[in-house]
Amino acid sequence: MFNFFKKKQNEVDIPQVQPMANWEENSYMHVLSDNVEVENIDGAKERIESIEGLKLIEFNVRDDNSGNLTLEYNGDEYGVGFYFDDFVLESLYSLQNQKIHDEDFAQIQEKTKSFVIYMNFNKNYFDSYHLQLKLIMAFFPDTLAVVDESAEKLLSGRWVKLAAESSVTPSAEALFTVQAVFDDKTHRVWLHTHGICRTGFSELELLDISRDNVNDIYYLLNTMANRVLYQNEAIEDYIFLGEFFDGEPIVATTLHWNEGITRYPSDILGGPNDRVDSHNTNSKVILLFASEEDANNAKYTKPSEIEEKLIENPLYYYTNEQTDHMKFMARDRFDILKKFIQENPENKALIKVGLPTDGEDGEPDYENLEHIWFELKEFTEDGFRAILTQEPYRVSSIKAGDEGEYTINDVTDWIIYTEEMSIEPNTAYLL
Template sequence: MTNQELYKEIEEKGLSLPSTMGVFPSTSDFIFNEQLIKNNLQKNNYFELNHFEIIDNNGTSDEVIKQEYKINVTYLNEDYTINLYVVDAKSNDYSEFGFGNLISENELDLAMQQNYYLEADMYFGNDALDSFHLQLKVLQSIVENPSIVVDFMPFRLLSGKWAKLTAKSEVPPAPSYLYTIHGVYDEIDGEKIYWLHTHGLHRCGSVELEMLNIKNGIEQLNSALDMIVNAFIKADYRSPENQEFNIGYDGLDITFCWKRWEDVVKNYQTNIPGGYNDRQPENENYEPSGVLLAVQEGITVSPEIYTSTIADNPIFFISDQETERMSAMAYQRFNDYKKVFKKYFNPEAEDENYWRFLVKLGFDVDHEMKKEHIWFDVYNITDNNEIVAVCLNRPYAVDGLNEGDEGIYPQEMITDWLIYTPTNTITSDNIYSIID
């Protein structure tokens, strides 16, 4: 199938690649077999097992795959067919894989001791995030205590402790787990030229996205790309090629569109990162991908035009669904946040030992924004989970609230939270790393 045909199939039918993930046990005596896999799938509380089939591969010469199964499950009223493989743990090289979250040395050591791992291969359903969550649940239902999880699509290693906590949760993980943004640069004629591009969106029924020939504002544009990719994961928010879409507002709309790399790359030097020299048919960069461009008065220009705008903290548009997911996760794990606060908060601590606790609170407003979400510094949490906090931002639409105001707020207003430790940033997603 040509790239032209692939673009058409992606747009009209949501053509996607299968998602491939693997899980490593955390005990050296873990043995994969038909009985264990089937029993663990049947007793899970996450999904309904409809069909279990062992695939006979005795006639093949494959020395890597030791066992193969095919299952069908129902999850959130949707059916999925999933292929499971027991794979030689030494068959892959993970040296180019990044860490998707905080992984302990112990988790890595335990993974290295395994002889086999379990791989799950499946096509995502109507909702990519729910499908990803299901894939984690299937793996964790079979390997109840993972050491690490490998996500082959964005080339990531994930903490087994995180995977277990996430699989058991009713709230899916952040959309950012579905992809990575790779940044590549080269120095040409004394000037650094950057290329930002994603991995992982093909399994969501979208083209991959990228920014080309970036010379300034790389941090700001990486943030903008994150916002766009998060939206493109959901089919309902995905913009067709050459169609304008807004990601935020700072008095004026922050507007982008995407064009096929084949239509854009010819406008740049052939030797830049992501240029024509990197787009040969034998290279993965030849596959369907959309180059993001800023749109000003109907004219496409470099995204660099928004560098100063993004640096000034504009309002970014986040879908109601993502806001609800973030709020549900923050609320679900608030008790963990409170435990850490009670243990580590010390307003008298010196800077190098100071733990800073923040919450984001949602305020009802009387226009299209519905809620305005504002960050606060937390100075106390009462026994009734009321939060004593100081407003950190200048509100746009909340009457009577100003930056620097102190107030007492109920837990129900929380839509997100953060902990800044002396060495790390802790969120509701990675708080597993500092709790027992």
Template sequence: MEVQTETYRAAMNGTLERHFSDMIAVIPTRITVEQLKHRLEIIATKVDELKIVYGDETSLIVELHTGETVIPYELHIDEANDPEEYKMYNRQDSTIVDRNFEDVAFGTEIFTRTLFVGDVLDCFFQQLQFLWNLAPDLLFVIDSSAAMKVISRSYIEYHVENELLPDIPDLYVIHSVYEDDKDDEPTQYWFHTHGLLRAGVTEIELIIPNRISSYYGIGDLFQTFANNAVENGQVPMNEPIVIAHSQQGSIHTVAVPWEKGLSYIGHKTSMDQLSSIEDEEVKLQPIDAQNTFLGGMDARDEYHQSPSVLLFKFNTSEEYIESFFKEHEEATGLMFYKTNSETDRMAYNAKNTFGYFSNIFHIEQSNEDFRFLAKFGVSYEEGKSEHMWFEMQNITEDFIQGILINEPYFIEDMSEGNSYHLDFDNLTEWVIYAGDAVIKPNNLYMFIGE
């Protein structure tokens, strides 16, 4: 097995080389390279310059010039796979159904490869935009860099046409592996990402060697750590990081290379027992043969031995780490922290789509199956705001009023259950609960037109 010490050191220092971002647009017809070039001619009208710097019978390398930015793409065409193969891939959302794959029998895969330079989400959006302009007839997109995740046509159209930035979780997929008991009830879990290496950070893992009461908080834990790593451009390891707040106080996590972290699963490990990554090689550590869990070496093929960190919960009073989510531990009422960039991005998307929210509110506000919540940032000291949820009472062009649904952590002159006038400029998020459906700015496309 390859020793990856230098890779982890680079990830800690923010110098980890980004992997390629590979995506495949699947279209319903067969095309040649000459027809692909014709499609590129259309894209050339939308950028400052498009250069074809290499070409053969099935491949092209092109450069897109926009202002001072040059984006290279490697393109390759091939016949589409059997529809049954696509049906086995992980699907990003419920808009992708089996019939979406039926039209690929005589189709083409247009493979695209690029390297993210600069802001990761901007680059991800630009690759989606390039695919949309190159293949407006696409049926779906395969995100090869995220373990062949299927991205829906409606997702791409919604984000590109509305110029909405994707979320960082859109960069990756979380694979979950679990072991059942005789009653088919999961008894232990291994969650791990694919897709983050193209962002210049490691993948992320969580091993839970016991039953859990719910999945609450797991996705948020991954998202919070990934957001901080991607936006800061480095992966903190062997040090406590604040990720959430509860009524009991702050919640910290410690990330450890998986090679070392496997030996910490299922028991408490003092922080002073964590070996230095800067001074020592990152190698597999001895593991008690009696301590069995998912995600160990016997479960890892070469694909699952890439650079990745295991997340542990840090006990601040006794300074030890242990696995997250104990069997009888209720992980509820957690407020996960968000970076300023994430809050700004969410606010931008929430404001750009608030018209949809307002329209649905005015149509369904008397419908008991609907609930309309919006999050607003309220300042409590210079440069700091607490972001809180309000249930909407009234929305007009100049006026928003809502009832605070949680007791604030930091703001003493506001109370749960009271009604407040709210400033649209402070809007950061919204959500509509419609029966069993949960509608947000990032999944609104799934409900438009229903």
């Protein structure tokens, strides 16, 4: 059933591809809260039934407070399981953490139990993920934090609450994390994702990256993951991800990990020795094609071979779906921006506005927008007044320093600058 490869160089055996673990195939989340500590799920059934777009079909609870439910949500049927489990604080240290309020983390350290809720995502994995967060808040409105086991990430309960209450699903980047494993001797890095498998696609990896360049080359992996998830389409032959600084296209492809690692020396981090007990299921290694001819002849270029080009400000493309999602989230949470600035006028806010570009006939082209940052001046009855902070490229009717009045329907992103940090729509829970 599984392919078996032998590394010809040094005759190294390549481990076999293994079946996915439960937490890869399904979405597993562990909830922490005061009510979890005492296993109190009173009122959960009624709160679940009140979720908009949800029809509860079956709700079963056993004597040990484990159980399952069947439901319909936005036209799709789901089966969900749950149980209580012991919680060990040390397990947090291998996770990526969202920013957590200090007082919340102090409470996390005291928790000894978790509520595990698991489910299988359907083809609309954005809806599925959103549903899981809604169910968590329905079971435990006092949710303090959530360990997303599938993505190996610690989520703030405040973020979970904000996301669950939002009319917009969380972004693609909420579905996965990118982990970096370092080799202190060679200063090389192995980047790989967690969390994508539950969507039906493969995890993604970059091998043999220089530690000095990892922060820049990370965007190659992140862009490909976002492209797959937003377009709901696996990478088949190759895909155009953007442009290098010299205008040449960035053409990427993937190979299953057990074939991809044969393109590298056998002793690298992420090589055969690191695949015996883990990272040996559904994952693909990212490679590049230097030209169309290379693509047609399956001549692969390792990202590590062209790191200098990958750190020279490459331009990565956003999909329309990704841009739209950012826009809808910014609008959905615009009232958070407004309320905070009205209560804290000493803070600065920038708002990105989509303006129609110059059309060929001299008229505004409303089909093609240029997204430009404005500095907020004041709120109006119907929107806000703001000053353009930069020269537009393709909008001749306005220049840097010009002031205009806009509505929430013009907003495509925003950011607040406080003394401690900058806040954007996805991190609005920190305010």
